[in-house]
Amino acid sequence: MTHNTHHDLSRPNASQFNGVVLGYAQLPSAATDLILLGDLTGRYATGSYSRLASDGRSLVLRENRAGAAEHGHRITAAIACHVARAGGTVDQLTQLLLHPEHEGGRHARSIALRSGQSRALGYIRRVWASASEAVSTTRLLRSRHEVYEVLAALRDRIETTPWRGERGRTALRVLRAHLNFAEIAGGPLHHASERQTAEEAGISRTTLRAVYEKVLKPQGWLRRLRVGHGREGSIWYLDARPSRFRTTQYPPDPALEEWTTPETATTADIDSTVLDHLMGHDAFAHHALGSAALMIISALHQRLDQTVGELVGTSSVSRATTYRTLKRLADHGLIQHTGETWALAPRALEGFGIRLPDADNGHTAAPAQGWDKVAEQHGSSGIAAQRKALHAAERAAYQKALDRLAEHRSKALVIVRDGRQVLVPMPRPDEIPPPWHAPGGRVLDPATGRPAADWRVATDGRLILITPSDQRSYDELAAAHAEALSEWESIA
Secondary structure: OOOOOEEEOOOOOHHHHOOOOOOOOEEEHHHHHHHHHOOOOOOOOOOOOEEEOOOOOOEEEOOHHHHHHHHHHHHHHHHHHHHHHOOOOHHHHHHHHHOOOOHHHHHHHHHHHHHOHHHHHHHHHHHHHHHHHHHHOOOOOOOHHHHHHHHHHHHHHHHHOOOOHHHHHHHHHHHHHHHHHHHHHOOOEEEEOHHHHHHHHOOOHHHHHHHHHHHHOOOOOEEEEEOOEOOEOEEEEEOOOOOOOOOOOOOOOHHHOOOOOOOOOOOOOOOHHHHHHHOOOHHHOOOOOHHHHHHHHHHHHHOOOEEHHHHHHHHOOOHHHHHHHHHHHHHOOOEEEEOOEEEEOOOOOOOOOOOOOOOOOOOOOOOOOOHHHHHHHOOOOOHHHHHHHHHHHHHHHHHHHHHHHHHOOOOEEEEEEOOEEEEEEOOOOOOOOHHHEEHHHEEEOOOOOOEEEEEEEOOOOOEEEOOOOOOOOHHHHHHHHHHHHHHHHHHO
16 A cells, blocks of 8 residues: 655645645645644754854853744744745745644734735745745756765866865865765765864864865855754755855965966866775874875876876866975885886786776886875874874863763652642753852852852853752652652643
């Protein structure tokens, strides 16, 4: 027995759409539920009630009204995308959103009540324009085969894009790491934390953030849909379309060789699979062979026997840097040259699952030195292991902090249900502002500027109210909290 997950809008049921028809198109059941019932699962609430702080690392809570507005806007935009993908019109979207019995249109109706009908209609038109553009410029992936096609096209675009300068080459490493995550996730939408990406790309988290903000996000390669918090990493989306604009917020840096020069071509030609295998090794750390060596090795693996002029174009590395890098690679026995052309040594890529055909081309160079020995000679041996150990320690400390927050006492609300009192645990308060801190763990009263006698700062940065009646032990508090949760869940 099969179940149809789409509803035919040409013959709608009155209980489903209350007479609103979108021509002869179809909407999935998830769209109809969102229109009629709203966001019951909280899918669009995630991240709506918090925002990234000015330091770019921590989260702060939005005001209730701002959080509710952001949540409502996300629901409205999702409904608009569903209607646009189904072939509807802006008038039909307006009917759906302004219908008094459709929970999904609550945000648009609240705008109409607060600011008037014309303001609400203008808002719906703007949302519709954005949704129509998003739907027309994106591709709906219906099968695993189509996903592979999209990721393959993205890989081809990455390999033919010139990544100039040290910052550009580092951005390529980060982008290749995200492509790995996308291939594992089965589509452009994927989860990835900063520590996970830094380990995959073989760079520090500080460098990773700079590349995110100055290259990948401004140029449209990556979009962060939700900032990671707690035990969940950030949600990213890889965009395979060429960027329609180039930001001027971060102009090219001449010191990093990012200006377009006549010697570098407008397209590159590298094998990003080789770069993916090598970029996490200590031998290619910043103070070792570096990213320029990665680009040249990837270009030579893509096409053997290239001159210096050809390598400048295929690898997008400047001529001076190409000469320096070729000499360094040749000293380690990784590449060799015959006349004016350069090629990888027959055993240069051993140990990484990459086979290079041993052609009889007259080369008699000795086998390449081990990659670990190369890293040791450059003083970069063990950097990747140290980075992973540091990240593991940070994860453990963060997990411990989350556990402490989960165990912290919180304010509670008592309601009366069926003649009995029920304790409803409230959300934990936000971390107290730094100006409230006083020496000795005491708290400054913001009204008077003096230390408050009954308040202390806990080890996790939260407020503790100390009163004479608060003499229960931790076990007693935990048991009371568990009992309150059980009672609440039984009546909820």
